[in-house]
Amino acid sequence: MDTTDVPLQAEMVELVPNGKHTAALTASAVPSLAGDRFEENQTGVAEMEEFLPHGAEKKQTHFTDFEGKTSFGMSVFNLSNAIMGSGILGLAYAMANTGIILFLFLLTAVALLSSYSIHLLLKSSGIVGIRAYEQLGYRAFGTPGKLAAAIAITLQNIGAMSSYLYIVKSEVPLVIQTFLNLEEKTTDWYMNGNYLVILVSVTIILPLALMKQLGYLGYASGFSLSCMVFFLISVIYKKFQIPCPLPEQEGNTTGILNVTTVSTSDYQNGYTVLQAPEQDTCTPSFFTLNSQTAYTIPIMAFAFVCHPEVLPIYTELKDPSKKKMQCISNISITVMYLMYFLAALFGYLTFYDRVESELLHTYNKVDPFDVLILCVRVAVLTAVTLTVPIVLFPVRRAIQQMLFQGKDFSWIRHIAIAVILLTFINLLVIFAPSILGIFGLIGATSAPCLIFIFPAIFYIRIMPKDKEPLRSTPKILAACFALLGVVFMIMSLSFIIIDWATGGGKNSIKSLMNSVRGGWNPAGRSDL
Numbered sequence: 001m002d003t004t005d006v007p008l009q010a011e012m013v014e015l016v017p018n019g020k021h022t023a024a025l026t027a028s029a030v031p032s033l034a035g036d037r038f039e040e041n042q043t044g045v046a047e048m049e050e051f052l053p054h055g056a057e058k059k060q061t062h063f064t065d066f067e068g069k070t071s072f073g074m075s076v077f078n079l080s081n082a083i084m085g086s087g088i089l090g091l092a093y094a095m096a097n098t099g100i101i102l103f104l105f106l107l108t109a110v111a112l113l114s115s116y117s118i119h120l121l122l123k124s125s126g127i128v129g130i131r132a133y134e135q136l137g138y139r140a141f142g143t144p145g146k147l148a149a150a151i152a153i154t155l156q157n158i159g160a161m162s163s164y165l166y167i168v169k170s171e172v173p174l175v176i177q178t179f180l181n182l183e184e185k186t187t188d189w190y191m192n193g194n195y196l197v198i199l200v201s202v203t204i205i206l207p208l209a210l211m212k213q214l215g216y217l218g219y220a221s222g223f224s225l226s227c228m229v230f231f232l233i234s235v236i237y238k239k240f241q242i243p244c245p246l247p248e249q250e251g252n253t254t255g256i257l258n259v260t261t262v263s264t265s266d267y268q269n270g271y272t273v274l275q276a277p278e279q280d281t282c283t284p285s286f287f288t289l290n291s292q293t294a295y296t297i298p299i300m301a302f303a304f305v306c307h308p309e310v311l312p313i314y315t316e317l318k319d320p321s322k323k324k325m326q327c328i329s330n331i332s333i334t335v336m337y338l339m340y341f342l343a344a345l346f347g348y349l350t351f352y353d354r355v356e357s358e359l360l361h362t363y364n365k366v367d368p369f370d371v372l373i374l375c376v377r378v379a380v381l382t383a384v385t386l387t388v389p390i391v392l393f394p395v396r397r398a399i400q401q402m403l404f405q406g407k408d409f410s411w412i413r414h415i416a417i418a419v420i421l422l423t424f425i426n427l428l429v430i431f432a433p434s435i436l437g438i439f440g441l442i443g444a445t446s447a448p449c450l451i452f453i454f455p456a457i458f459y460i461r462i463m464p465k466d467k468e469p470l471r472s473t474p475k476i477l478a479a480c481f482a483l484l485g486v487v488f489m490i491m492s493l494s495f496i497i498i499d500w501a502t503g504g505g506k507n508s509i510k511s512l513m514n515s516v517r518g519g520w521n522p523a524g525r526s527d528l
């Protein structure tokens with residue numbers, strides 16, 4: 001089809017919720033939304049060519065720019081999998097620093113805000129045709145908008161993927177060691193996290209990342225979610241199994257509960273400083289405020305980030321409509337909200353103030369050879385491994401939009417970008433885990449941008465003024481939403497900077513990691 005049709009088609013889509021554009025294709029008379037700023041929408045030309053059926057022009061009344069094939073259920077799985085990641089492991093720690101009531105309040109607020117943000121993205125995408133986050137940026141602010149969105153997505157998702165692969169690198173050797181019943185780590189290759197992370201990347205992640213469409217990952221996502229359900233059930237079960245307070249270390253290695261002392265000094269290191277009044281260690285707190293409370297919002301925001309994946313999933317949805325996609329998002333967010341709350345609650349009620357910024361690590365201290373905990377670790381490993389391909393898709397797309405815009409789909413490029421990305425993340429995780437801390441800084445800026453600021457400002461720019469004037473309630477609400485994002489961003493950055501200024505080298509890195517990775521904190525592990 002004629003490439004010059006593309007911007008016109010996109011423009012004429014009048015508040016059509018889903019990319020099933022009912023507007024006629026005689027769009028030459030429709031004025032450009034943003035004036036003459038964009039001579040041509042080069043962004044999606046090639047992709048649209050690919051997606052657009054060649055007979056589309058004939059379908060004057062029911063134009064569909066991409067024939068999605070993914071079912072409602074699979075889309076729920078994919079979006080839930082995109083939401084669920086290492087974030088869940090940090091929430092019990094967040095609860096220890098807020099108390100149950102304040103945590104519930106904040107978690108509810110972040111979940112609602114996340115859903116509202118998806119609403120804004122979907123509404124904007126109804127105007128320009130469903131595509132991707134960066135295209136909304138392009139529509140709203142031209143190339144700078146597109147680049148800002150693409151860079152934020154790339155940084156956020158590379159940060160998330162490297163945290164997942166770090167879990168693989170540090171947990172798989174421990175799991176193998178435990179399975180083989182070895183007291184000490186040996187020098188065999190299968191005990192070396194570096195080799196194992198490469199093996200997992202090549203054998204599991206890469207083949208999944210090479211799929212042409214996200215929709216094909218539905219089964220993997222469903223499996224990944226069931227692993228997380230198992231994790232949750234185990235966390236609940238363990239609450240009733242692990243005594244509080246933990247008995248002192250007895251040098252006992254044969255009992256059912258081999259308990260290693262969890263002394264308070266273990267936790268008085270940098271980011272895990274918790275003031276645990278001796279006599280109250282096993283009493284839940286409903287409302288807590290301490291120096292770590294401030295990290296709660298970035299931890300929760302990270303846990304709910306899925307926004308780069310929303311539009312690609314929408315594009316691939318069968319019989320798409322904005323209502324259907326919002327419903328998918330709301331179901332995914334609600335289920336994750338419940339899982340997050342329960343995991344945090346029972347994790348917290350097991351260890352109270354002694355919970356670490358990474359929940360699994362805390363169980364390790366009780367009994368690293370416990371079979372159930374071992375299975376839980378395998379489940380979490382599987383879940384995060386299967387999340388990597390989902391999170392990689394939007395990054396590849398963002399790179400394509402930045403470097404190869406307007407080019408036709410090419411398998412070679414599709415494969416090459418995935419291989420280069422995975423190689424880069426592997427190198428990062430293997431050779432420079434401490435550099436990962438820098439993603440803390442990036443994450444503190446990219447997560448609020450992707451959840452709050454971009455959806456709101458893109459919406460304000462994209463929604464035509466004659467439909468919704470600048471002073472209309474939806475636009476004022478969107479402006480407040482963007483402002484909230486700026487406040488969150490400044491807040492997170494200030495905490496990081498204050499921590500850097502006062503914490504000293506290692507601890508500051510810990511705090512950084514903590515603030516971006518939803519509490520998953522490789523730098524906080526003893527092996528670093």
Ligand SMILES: NC(=O)C[C@H](N)C(=O)O
Pocket residue numbers: 082083084085086087088156157160302303304305306391518
């Ligand atoms: N998709 C992401 O960026 C992070 C994800 N929400 C997590 O908790 O790991």
